[in-house]
Amino acid sequence: MVSSCKLTRCISCTVIDGIKQWRAEGLPLTTPSDEACKMFDATVTQIAKTCEDPTVGGTGTTLQKMLEADPNFVLGLALKNHLSRKKSFNDAKYAAELDQLVALAEKQNVTSREKLHVQAIKLQAEGEGMKACQVWERILVDHPHDILALRFAYMSYLVSGQSAQIRDTVCRVLPQWNISHPLYGYLLGLYAFGLEETNLFDQAEKTAKKALELNRQDSWATHSMTHVMESMGRTREGETFLSATESDWAPLSHVTYHLYWHWSLYNIEEGNFENALSVFDSKIASHLKNSGSWFTMTDATSILYRLEFEGVNVGDRWKTIYDFCVGHPWEHTWAFEDAHLLIGCSRGKDQEKCKQVMNSLKDFAEHGQGDMKRLTSVSIPLLEAIQCYEAEDYAGAIDILLPIRYNIIQIGGSHAQRDVFNLLLLHAAIKSKEPVHHKIARSLLMERRQLKEKSPMVDRLLEKVQAAISAES
Template identity: 40%
Template sequence: MPASSALRDCQAWKDAKLPLSTTSNEACKLFDATLTQYVKWANDKSLGGIEGCLAKLKAADPTFAMGHVIANGLVLIGTGSSVRLDKELDMAMKTMVELSKTQPLTPREQLHVSAVETFAKGNLSKACDLWEEILRDHPTDMLALKFAHDGYFYLGYKEQMRDSVARVYPFWTPDVPLSSYVKGLYSFGLMETHFYDQAAKLAKEALSAEPTDAWSVHTVAHVHEMRAEYKAGLEFMQHSENQWKDSDMLACHNYWHWALYLIEKGDYEGALTIYDNHILPSLQRSGTMLDMVDSCSMLFRLQMEGVSVGQRWQDVLPVTRPHSQDHILLFNDAHFLMASLGAQDRQTTQDLLTSLQEASESPGENCQHLLARDVGLPLCRAMVEFKDGNADRALELLLPIRYRIVQIGGSDAQRDVFNQLLIHTALNCTSSAYRNVARSLLMERDALKPNSPLTERLIRKAAAVHLM
C-alpha cells in the first residue's frame, strides 16, 4: 500500500489526465487511498481502511462528486444493499445526483455518476456500457475498469470481462499506479474464457511485481481448479499463504479454493478444517456476500458428496437469513437458499421463493429480476425439489436452464456447484426416461475435466446403480 505521501493530489490526477473536480488535495489523496484498497482487496489499517478513508474524504470535501461516486459504487458493488431496501443508500444516491447537477463536472465524471445511478437501478449491463464509454477516452481510469470488471462478473459476461481489460491493457505501463494489478484483472478474464496457460503466465507476472496481489493468486487457484490439478493447487496455496492471508476481503475466498482442492482429493476432514478455521470465522466477522456464498457453496458441495456437516448450517443461517428477500443478485439468492434448506428452515425458504416470484412479476429495468422468471426461479425450485427427494422433478427444472445458469454470474468454479447438483439429481432419478442422463453428464464432465478424482467418484456411484 502506498504511503500517504505517495497518494495522488489534485495536480497528480490532472497529470494522469484524470482530473477530479475538487480543490482539496486531501480529498484527492483519500479518493486514491480508497481506490487502491478496493483494487488490492485489502483494508489498510495505516490508512484507516476503506470506511475510514471514505469518512475522512467526505469531511475533506462534502461536495466532491467523485467521492460520492466511489462511496456509493462500493456499497452497490458489494451486493449486500440496494436503494430499494436501504433508505440511507437511496438518499446518498439522490445526493450524488443532485451534486452532479450543480457542479461543472468533466464529461468523464458525469459518466461515472450516470453509471453508478444506472447500476443502482439494477441495469448492470447499461452501467457497464457507460464505464466502457469512459474507458474509450480514459483507458487508465481504474475505477471505471474495476467497476466494469465486477459488473461483467455479476452478469456472467465472461468475454466482456476479458476484452474490457484487453482494450486498455497496452496503456497500463509500469509507471502508471496499480498497473501490475491490471495484469491480475486481465488474467482472470483469460482464465474464465479458458485461456489457462496465458492466464497463469500473466498472473505470475503480476505476482512477481507484487507478491501480495491476492487477486492474481486467485487466478492461479482457478487455473488449477479448472484442470483438477489439486496437488499443484494445494502446493501453490500453501507456499503463497503468507502473501495473501492478510488480504482481508479476499483471503476467505482463497481459503475456499484451498478447500475445493481437498474436496476434489476426497479429504473431507481437511476441507472442514479449512472451513472451521478460516471460512466460518471470516463470515461471522465480515458478513460480506462473498463470504456468505463461499460458506454456503462449500457446505452444499460436501453434503452432495454425502458428508455430514453437523450443525454448521445453523451457524450460517443467521447471517444469510436477513438477506433472503434482498434479490440483488440471483447468484446470491441461490446460495441463501442453500442455507435455509440446509438448516431446514422452511419458512425462510418459502419467503425467499415467494418474494423472488413477486420481484420477477414487476422487474422494471432490473436485469436480475428480468432473469428470475426463466432462470432464477427454476433453479431455486429445483434445489427445493432435490432437497425434498423429488429428483425427477428437479431434473425437469434444471435441464432446460443448464446453459443459461452462466447468466446469474459468478465464476466457472463457483457455478460448478450447480453442475454437480445436476449430476447428483440425475443419479437419483427413478424415471426410465432419465436413466441415461447421468451417464451422459458424467461422460461430458470427464471429457472436459479429465483426471478428476471427484468425477471418478461420481462415475463409481453411477456404476453402482448400473447407470454406467
C-alpha cells in the same frame, strides 16, 4: 494532511499538490482539496489492489477522511455510494441521496468523466448493471487509465456471468498501460482471471505468474491462478500453491476467505473431506459470523452442499448459514446469492422460510426492476429445481435443470462457483430411481472427464454410476 504513505500507487503522495498531479495524469478531479485527492487516491488504490492497507487505515478510514476534507466532492461521493450499494432498489432514502448527487454534479459543473461516473453509479443502484457498464466503457474509451471505471465494469460483468467481457474490458485498455505504471501488475491479475474464465488456461497462467512476479501480494492474481489449477484438475498443485503463498495473500485481502474456499474445493475434489471441513471451521464459518458477508455466505453454503453431495455428515454446521440467511434482508441484488439463500434455508429445515424466499423472488419478478428482474426467467426455475432436490423429487429437479443448464451462467459468479449447480444436476441424476437418469449421470460425467482429465471426483462418481447401471442390466 497525510505527508506520505506506503501504498505502491498513491499518486497524490508523490507531490505536494494532489490536484495538479491528478490533472497531469489526465484524470482531473473537481475538488479544491489536495487532502480529498490524496484520500480518494488511497481508496482507489486499495480497490485496485483488492486489499485493506493498514498504513492508511483501510478504505473506511480513507473514505471518511476524503469526505471530511471535502463533503461536496462529487466523484468521492459517487465512490462512497457505489461501495455501499447493497441497498434495496426500493430504498427511498438511498434513491434521494443519488438524486442529490446528480444535482450536485450539475451545480458544480464537474468534468464530463465525473458526470459519467455519477450516471453509472445511479444506473447500477437502479439495478441496471449492464447499462452502467456501457457508461463505464464509454469513460474508458477516453480515459483508459481510469482504474475505477475499469474495476466497476469488471466486477459488474463478473456478477452477471459475462465471461468474455470480464476478459475484454481489460483487453481494450491493457495496450495503453505499461510496466512503469504502479498498478500495471494488478491489471495483469485482472486480465488473467478473464482469460481463465474464457478457457485460455495457458495464457491465463502465464499472465497470473507475471502479475505475481511484479506484486507477490496481488491476491487477485493469486485468485486467478487458483482458478486455472481448479479448471485443469491440478488440485494437489493448487493446494501446494496456496500453502506456499498464504503469508502473501491472507493478510488484509478482500478475497482472503474466498481463497480458503478454493482450498476447500481442492480437498473436496481429492476426497480429503476432513481437511475441507477443517478449513470451513477455522476460516470460513468464523468469518461469516464476524463479517456478515453475503459473499462468504455463498462460499460457506457451497462447501457444505458439495460435501453432502459426497455423503459427508457435516453435523450442525448448517446452523451458522441458516442463522445468517434468516437474519439478513432479502434484496435480490444478485441471483447467485438468491440460490444459496434458498439452500441455506432448506438445510436449516425451515420450510416456511423457503416459501417466503420463493414468494419474495416471484414478487420481485413482477414488481422489481433492472437486470435481476429480467433474470428471474432463469433464477426462479433454478430455485424450483433446488426445492425439488431438497424434497427428494430428483426427477423433477432433472426436468427443470436440463433445459436451463447452459443459461445458469447468467446468474453470475465464476465457473467454479456455478459448478455447484452442475453437481446438483449430476447428483439428482445419480439419486433418481429411473434408470435413464443413471445414464444421463454417466453422460454428464463423461463430459466432465473431457473438460477435466484428472478428476478423482469423476472417478468416484463414475464407479457409483456404473455399478447402478450394471445392476439394472
